[in-house]
Amino acid sequence: MRHFDYKDGVMHAEDVSLARIAQEVGTPVYVYSAATLTRHFNVFAGAFEGRDVLVAYSVKANSNLAVLSLLGKLGAGADVVSGGELARALTAGIPASKIVFSGVGKKPAEMRAALKAGIRMFNVESEPELEALNAVAVDMGMRAPISFRVNPDVTAGGHEKISTGKAENKFGVAWSAAEAAYARAAELPGIEIVGVDVHIGSQIDELAPFKAAIEKVSGLIERLRAAGHSIKMFDIGGGLGIPYGSNAPAPPLPSEYGAMVKEATAHLDVQMVFEPGRMIAGNAGVLLSTVTYVKRGENRDFLIVDAAMNDLIRPALYDAYHEIEPIIAPKPTTPQKLYDVVGPVCESGDTFTKQREFPQMVSGDVIVMHSAGAYGAVQAGQYNTRPLVPEVLVSGDRYAVVRDRPLVEEILKTESVPSWL
Numbered sequence: 001m002r003h004f005d006y007k008d009g010v011m012h013a014e015d016v017s018l019a020r021i022a023q024e025v026g027t028p029v030y031v032y033s034a035a036t037l038t039r040h041f042n043v044f045a046g047a048f049e050g051r052d053v054l055v056a057y058s059v060k061a062n063s064n065l066a067v068l069s070l071l072g073k074l075g076a077g078a079d080v081v082s083g084g085e086l087a088r089a090l091t092a093g094i095p096a097s098k099i100v101f102s103g104v105g106k107k108p109a110e111m112r113a114a115l116k117a118g119i120r121m122f123n124v125e126s127e128p129e130l131e132a133l134n135a136v137a138v139d140m141g142m143r144a145p146i147s148f149r150v151n152p153d154v155t156a157g158g159h160e161k162i163s164t165g166k167a168e169n170k171f172g173v174a175w176s177a178a179e180a181a182y183a184r185a186a187e188l189p190g191i192e193i194v195g196v197d198v199h200i201g202s203q204i205d206e207l208a209p210f211k212a213a214i215e216k217v218s219g220l221i222e223r224l225r226a227a228g229h230s231i232k233m234f235d236i237g238g239g240l241g242i243p244y245g246s247n248a249p250a251p252p253l254p255s256e257y258g259a260m261v262k263e264a265t266a267h268l269d270v271q272m273v274f275e276p277g278r279m280i281a282g283n284a285g286v287l288l289s290t291v292t293y294v295k296r297g298e299n300r301d302f303l304i305v306d307a308a309m310n311d312l313i314r315p316a317l318y319d320a321y322h323e324i325e326p327i328i329a330p331k332p333t334t335p336q337k338l339y340d341v342v343g344p345v346c347e348s349g350d351t352f353t354k355q356r357e358f359p360q361m362v363s364g365d366v367i368v369m370h371s372a373g374a375y376g377a378v379q380a381g382q383y384n385t386r387p388l389v390p391e392v393l394v395s396g397d398r399y400a401v402v403r404d405r406p407l408v409e410e411i412l413k414t415e416s417v418p419s420w421l
């Protein structure tokens with residue numbers, strides 16, 4: 001069931017009219033559905049019923065405190081990639097014992113904060129990072145629990161910029177260097193080996209690359225155990241794709257993914273860790289925007305809307321497709337027109353879609369961009385001094401603004417002109 005749908009001709013998030021949110025909060029604004037987040041988390045976690053798993057939600061997909069808090073209450077852990085995200089996860093009440101720390105460039109201060117908090121494990125991505133983590137842990141009189149993120153050299157991911165598991169990507173320890181890295185880790189007094197980690201990409205729409213990676217890493221786990229290392233955890237990362245729009249090809253269901261993973265790992269006695277992000281949050285959020293002008297171009301018409309690439313960068317960055325609909329259901333008599341939907345930012349890349357058919361629109365109409373719950377608000381910026389886009393969480397017939405829209409004065413206050421100028 002979709003939690004964003006027309007009711008009496010007006011698009012709702014659960015039982016709240018999006019026209020009401022647009023009116024009361026203003027646009028552009030992100031709107032998330034608590035029921036959808038809950039359903040996605042439960043469906044994903046449920047796919048591993050009967051197995052010892054930790055579902056560590058990938059905070060970078062949507063890191064709003066309200067979203068983290070909701071998922072934490074459902075039992076989610078967190079996969080964080082910075083000290084900032086660690087602070088968010090802890091502030092949202094996610095226990096440190098359910099937090100894993102990924103990322104290629106962890107700095108000593110971030111390692112220190114994570115060790116102090118007592119996180120589940122560090123996913124170490126290189127030998128220099130291992131040495132740095134060891135030094136921090138020794139200094140603190142602690143041992144850091146680690147997995148190496150290994151790079152299995154498989155092709156996966158819906159776009160070049162979100163494929164991470166090929167040998168040429170910056171991520172993970174090279175496949176050929178993995179065993180030597182474990183041998184080195186075993187010598188270090190500040191390091192405790194606990195597992196192996198792999199994350200091959202994002203928006204992956206087939207099972208085969210996951211299966212290939214799991215089979216390769218399963219072999220590695222057996223070799224590492226034979227070499228005397230204690231491998232208790234197998235972190236398979238995130239990356240399961242979602243449908244972007246009703247005509248898009250449907251990626252495997254979480255149940256199918258779960259069945260494949262269970263079968264491929266049945267012979268390994270390990271605790272499984274997953275780091276889903278997009279699968280949980282992507283279709284749990286929309287971006288609302290108002291048409292500012294309908295502009296006649298030389299050979300095409302533009303819908304100039306009040307959201308822009310600084311609010312939702314996915315189309316500009318990944319050529320991403322977002323389904324777009326008017327929040328007021330069009331009448332059957334409304335003619336269809338071709339439009340380019342663009343924002344006001346001074347970049348040609350500030351284009352959400354080109355030459356797509358929509359019911360004819362006029363200035364003041366509000367549109368909804370679907371599938372914007374992941375990698376949307378988190379990548380927003382203030383380019384063109386456009387205040388950071390606010391976020392709203394809906395649950396049933398209630399809604400709350402869970403991130404405010406800053407005032408321009410507040411933005412300007414963070415800057416200063418030196419007295420000597």
Ligand SMILES: *Cc1c(COP(=O)(O)O)cnc(C)c1O
Binds near residue numbers: 103202238278279
């Ligand atoms: C981004 C990321 C994820 C989440 O990927 P999704 O495609 O959103 O599921 C998981 N793990 C790591 C290490 C990541 O960088």
